[in-house]
Amino acid sequence: MTGWNASDIPDQSGRSAVVTGANSGIGYVTARELARRGARVVLACRSEERGTRALVRLRSEVPSAQAEFRRLDLGDLGSVREFAESYDRDDANGGGLDLLVNNAGVMALPYRQTADGFETQFGVNHLGHFALTGLLLPRLLRTPGARVVTVSSAVHVLANIDMGDLNSERDYRRWIAYARSKTANLLFVHELARRLAAAGSGVVAAAAHPGYAQTNLQATAPRMEGRKVVERVMWLGNRVAAQPAAKGALPTLYAATAPAVRPDSFTGPRVLGWQGAPARSWRAKWTLNDTASERLWEASEGLTGVRYTALKG
Template sequence: MTGWNASDIPDQSGRTAVVTGANSGIGYVTARELARRGAQVVLACRSEERGTRALEQLRSEVPSAEVEFRRLDLGDLSSVRDFAASYDSDDGGRSDGLDLLVNNAGVMALPYRQTADGFETQFGVNHLGHFVLTGLLLPRLLRTPGARIVTVSSGFHALSNIDINDLNSERNYRRWIAYGRSKTANLLFTHELARRLAANGSDVVAAAAHPGYAETNLQGAAPKMEGRKIAERVMWLGNRVVAQSAAAGALPSLYAATAPGVRPDSFTGPRVLGWQGATGKSWRAKWTLNDAAGERLWAASERLTGEPFSPSGV
């Protein structure tokens, strides 16, 4: 994988993809490069204004792109259900299947907030929203030979295992620990999904990736939300001095989404200390490979959201 870059993406003509959080950062680059290689891409974003602006920018950069914007708020499960229902009822000329779902959107180290459904925001957006979205779109993925589900985690998953008895951090909220737990949840979800797909004889590949330290809007969101100007400036400086570009940060996601031979439950990221550099196999904490923990998280996620995976799913 050394030296793999966007020019190595195989031809995506005839393939369809949904990329969450595609209005900026690594999500935008992921959507753009998939479209550049011929995929039909849905930009699934919370903000209609930012999503429409990203759509226009992408079309200006890739005039031949077949792309569309659809609103998706992962912090509101009714929005997730509406997105999936609209995708099924109006496929915009797409085939009955879905080749690729990139669960990219996320929030990081926010002050304590709750989603529209009452979940702690980082766990609700980063994990539960994508859990429900994947479940609702899974029948399409299962009908598509060679389909993939790529969930974007983070090296910060190493900050903490999940607490199955306090998934919403109600007892003791620490923003970075909560972020680490949500990213652990991403990896446990991928692990359990891959296990269930294999048990059902499906060739759908569930894999995970992370961008390392990439220059995106993610780092400055919380300081800006709280009006912490110094912290916002520090994050800005870190992006300028230390971070790799969003284009480089998107490569692990693009590799997991398109490269031949990607293994189920693999975790791809930058190879230099997990922060930057060439794309390769990434270290992950042992707790993200625990079958029992994956089963417990899956069951809890179904119970909390009221959305068991479809009987035709896994």
């Protein structure tokens, strides 16, 4: 893994990928580099305007790209179902899906609720991706070598999930809620990997994080609240301390394409989990707790109405 970079991505010709939140930052770079190596890529984004603009940019940077935009709002389970149904409907041959990259996310927002009444960070970062993965799972299961890569964060170490208050209804602290949603991502990967193995499936479920990378996430919340000073500080932090999005995307690309990736692995930047080439990343022990991952899974099925029946005998 030493010194691994985008030029080490294996040929992706003939493979198909869905990348959520691909209109900017880590998601855009992930989609672009997969397309550059020959994959057929779907940019799954909430905003049609930003998604279409990203698609135009990608095609200008990779003229040979096989790419398309499809609208997906992870904060609306109706939109998630519509995306999955349209993906199935438009592929009349019932082909498989080689790669699902659960990348989209929100960070440290003021308290909001999704269209379905979930706290936004938990709803978008975890529940939306839980539902999407479950709905696309039949395609993944019938594709040899398929993978699901979920993007978490080193910030997950700030908080374990609270099964008694998944939606932060009793006590909302934005950074704690964010950390819990990122812990939920890792518990999801842990449980998905366990269930895939139990079903005898070769699909690999893995996780990654970008360290500190220059993206739009940091400034979104202060911009929403009109906190100009904080927004400026976040912008300066990105300029001074963060690595470019192109490098922040490397752990995701490694988890998505490198031959040696194992189920339930967690890949991040080599240097203190902050910057550098992809490497095995440390994770909080609570993200490997079988009981917690199973309880979160069952709660997520109940909240989303999406049940992974394809993994049951």
